[in-house]
Amino acid sequence: MSSRTFIISTAIMVMMVCGDARSQIGPPIYGQVISQTRGPVAGVTVSLVHPTLGRSTPVFSQQNGAYFFANVPPGQTYYIEAYWGNTLLYRGS
Secondary structure (H helix, E strand, O other): OOOOOEEEEEEEOOOOOOOOOOOOOOOOEEEEEEEOOOEEOOOOEEEEEEOOOEEOOOEEOOOOOEEEEOOOOOOOOOEEEEEEOOEEEEEEO
């Protein structure tokens, strides 16, 4: 794949957890990888990166470009990295 401009769409689903101190799982993080000219892009490697905790286990964008991270620790700030092979396509929040 040549150098094309990709847009990574990320949404954080907000969930309210009331009074449960045992909860160590935050809301899922999900999004979609799309190009500016061709729509959804499948097969892109997407990772969550935390400055201190490091990189999550990567996931691959699906046929519709969707990616999903479950079991994300709450109260942390992450950024998204997307790669096509060894080529960084996107790094940001």
